[in-house]
Amino acid sequence: AQSVTQLDSHVSVSEGTPVLLRCNxxxxxxxxxxxxxxxxxxxxxxxxxxxxxxxxxxxINGFEAEFKKSETSFHLTKPSAHMSDAAxxxxxxxxxxxxxxxxxxxxxxxxxxxP
Amino acid sequence: GxxxxxxxxxxxxxxxxxxxxxCRSLDFQATTMFWYRQFPKQSLMLMATSNEGSKxxxxxxxxxxxxxxxxxxxxxxxxxxxSAHPEDSSFYICSARYGGLNTEAFFGQGTRLTVV
Numbered sequence: 001a002q003s004v005t006q007l008d009s010h011v012s013v014s015e016g017t018p019v020l021l022r023c024n025x026x027x028x029x030x031x032x033x034x035x036x037x038x039x040x041x042x043x044x045x046x047x048x049x050x051x052x053x054x055x056x057x058x059x060i061n062g063f064e065a066e067f068k069k070s071e072t073s074f075h076l077t078k079p080s081a082h083m084s085d086a087a088x089x090x091x092x093x094x095x096x097x098x099x100x101x102x103x104x105x106x107x108x109x110x111x112x113x114x115p
Numbered sequence: 116g117x118x119x120x121x122x123x124x125x126x127x128x129x130x131x132x133x134x135x136x137x138c139r140s141l142d143f144q145a146t147t148m149f150w151y152r153q154f155p156k157q158s159l160m161l162m163a164t165s166n167e168g169s170k171x172x173x174x175x176x177x178x179x180x181x182x183x184x185x186x187x188x189x190x191x192x193x194x195x196x197x198s199a200h201p202e203d204s205s206f207y208i209c210s211a212r213y214g215g216l217n218t219e220a221f222f223g224q225g226t227r228l229t230v231v
Contacts, residue, residue: 044222103220105158
């Protein structure tokens with residue numbers, strides 16, 4: 001079954017410094033992967049998605065992620081953090097074992113941005 | 116485009132009563148809708164998947180008689196929490212998908228349910 005592991009529950013960076021949120025996936029074949037962001041008590045917003053096209057995926061708000069099959073990773077990066085980036089980030093894979101194609105969420109990474 | 120509206124955003128109810136949460140796709144027809152539950156500072160856990168006009172498929176451990184899901188049309192799904200208890204208090208989020216099976220899902224704003 002497809003699954004994702006977010007390696008860090010909390011990440012803290014200073015404003016203006018790079019952001020790295022790590023995600024590893026488990027899948028028997030090429031997965032569909034996503035990063036979503038959730039601000040407090042809000043729904044989820046799609047940041048970017050990988051669906052077997054280009055391995056470097058650019059998303060909204062300056063975020064990007066690189067799909068690395070050899071490392072089974074899909075880490076999320078941003079060159080320069082902004083205060084408004086503080087939120088919970090979820091790495092997500094489409095679950096295909098049941099045929100329902102539901103999204104399976106990682107445990108989440110809380111990003112703190114210090115002034 | 117691809118907006119999902121969830122209502123209400125917050126609800127407080129008494130133990131033993133039932134609460135209905137609506138999820139609407141505003142500008143597309145959703146082939147599939149999903150209901151998730153999120154406990155504080157935790158990830159989203161899939162509760163059930165529903166397709167228009169058919170019975171919902173529940174995840175293991177989710178009581179189908181307690182969490183009634185109706186997907187009456189391609190733009191509306193409802194989740195009814197029956198005979199609510201304080202342990203049902205949680206953040207419930209719906210999502211909807213259109214198009215291919217490997218496309219992203221769009222999420223509602225979530226509903227904060229508090230059972231007192």
